[in-house]
Amino acid sequence: MAWSFDSKSPVSFQIAHILRLDIVSGKYKAGEQFPTVRQLASEASVNPNTVQKALSILENEGLLISKSTSGRFVTDNIVAIENALAIMQSEYIDRVIAEAKALGISKNKFIKYIEERNDNI
Amino acid sequence: MSTPVLECERLTKSYRAGTPVLNELDLTIPSGKIFGLLGPNGCGKSTLIKLIAGILMPNSGGIKICSEYRSESSNALISYLPERPYFSSRMKVNELLDYFEDFYEDFDKLLAYNMLRDLKIEPLAQLKTLSKGTKEKVQLVLVMARRAKLYLLDEPIGGVDPAAREYILNTIIGNYNPEASVIITTHLITDIEPALDEFAFMGGGKIIMQGNCDEVRERTGKSLDMLFKEVFRC
Numbered sequence: 592m593a594w595s596f597d598s599k600s601p602v603s604f605q606i607a608h609i610l611r612l613d614i615v616s617g618k619y620k621a622g623e624q625f626p627t628v629r630q631l632a633s634e635a636s637v638n639p640n641t642v643q644k645a646l647s648i649l650e651n652e653g654l655l656i657s658k659s660t661s662g663r664f665v666t667d668n669i670v671a672i673e674n675a676l677a678i679m680q681s682e683y684i685d686r687v688i689a690e691a692k693a694l695g696i697s698k699n700k701f702i703k704y705i706e707e708r709n710d711n712i
Numbered sequence: 713m714s715t716p717v718l719e720c721e722r723l724t725k726s727y728r729a730g731t732p733v734l735n736e737l738d739l740t741i742p743s744g745k746i747f748g749l750l751g752p753n754g755c756g757k758s759t760l761i762k763l764i765a766g767i768l769m770p771n772s773g774g775i776k777i778c779s780e781y782r783s784e785s786s787n788a789l790i791s792y793l794p795e796r797p798y799f800s801s802r803m804k805v806n807e808l809l810d811y812f813e814d815f816y817e818d819f820d821k822l823l824a825y826n827m828l829r830d831l832k833i834e835p836l837a838q839l840k841t842l843s844k845g846t847k848e849k850v851q852l853v854l855v856m857a858r859r860a861k862l863y864l865l866d867e868p869i870g871g872v873d874p875a876a877r878e879y880i881l882n883t884i885i886g887n888y889n890p891e892a893s894v895i896i897t898t899h900l901i902t903d904i905e906p907a908l909d910e911f912a913f914m915g916g917g918k919i920i921m922q923g924n925c926d927e928v929r930e931r932t933g934k935s936l937d938m939l940f941k942e943v944f945r946c
Contacts, residue, residue, distance in 0.1 A: 598935035
């Protein structure tokens, strides 16, 4: 199945986001070989040059390491992966809070809802 | 990587005296691109494709394929999918494959058979027994199984179902070669955008906008489909 994309932000950013999530969630583990541009392009049904751009973004962030002879690997720097995870978590919370605000949920109510559902998280 | 596969210089074509369909059109496409040629009905997309394919002759202007002016020998570099199938309906699918193998040195018959199998098309079937969509698939298999430098696909996904559409796009993506480029015309912009890297809009017989799809999104926050509707608002 082709990956689905929203109609506003660049497809390369969206691919980078999906793959970043795959790295911080451990689908691809530290130090592991990463799929090739060709593999990802056909899995996602996306232009290879666009996938290449997404991988460059992750290389710049230090999550992927390119080795000229043997392809790309997930970084073996655990701290870099943990930092990326912390950033994604914090951005997620920002989004949730913004949406809660838009729905008129007060801080107290918000905390109460979270506590009520705590067992299910 | 950046040697152009196609260069059109001041290309003009009119079918009869009056407004030309193409009016001093300039277009350069480097290698390694999957390129969307987009524009409203009647804007001259198919005419441009036919000129590049050598089916029509321009009134003036030049076309270069891989840095050489278009000639008979350019045909070996170009794999062209016309708007409508042109094969005799008496032929069988496997006979067409034999025919392409005889005709084109770069035809990969094994690849073609694999694609037919994926698409569940019976090689011994006669063309006249196949549905319109299936005929289009056969034609696309023949075109994509060549190892050409320039693929010209005129409306390759218009007539087929969404599952086959995805297979066809994946075939185009999977066939990606940094030395070659693919030009696709279509109205199904949303379906095709992720497969493209570059695009051009045609209007008034010229290229009115050309760019990289991802950069357009980055700059304008708009998908290609949204941009198209904005530029060609009726």
